[in-house]
Amino acid sequence: MELGLIAIGAGLAVGLTGIGAGWAEKDVGAAAVGAMTEDASLFGKGMILMVLPETIVIFGLVVAILAVFVLGA
Template identity: 75%
Template sequence: MAAAEAAGMIAIGAGLAVGLAGLGSGIAEKDIGAAAVGAITENPSLFGRAMIFTVLPETIVIFGLVIAIMAIFVM
């Protein structure tokens, strides 16, 4: 019984790690994306830099996924 409860808590923790990381990344990316589109509209040569700044928050989701995988398979 205790093992099943522990497995359930690990699954909930893994889901929260990915879900909250995705939520935070989406909130950050909306402002960055809007600013990037405005900057590219004014100066098209900023496309590469704007793309890097737009993709940067996605690393937070990757870290959340890594933590979730570690929680599921290591524990």
């Protein structure tokens, strides 16, 4: 029972942060592509901005991994 709850929690951690990161990235990505069509040399800067929110999902993943492997063990 408890293991099941841990698994659900881990899933939520990854899933919800994934939605959050995606939501944030969709706006940044659209703007970055727009900027790049005007000036292709902005790729690097565009990429930096684009991937910034994606750290959220990494945090979610860390939480999930810790939940499963530390709490679940």
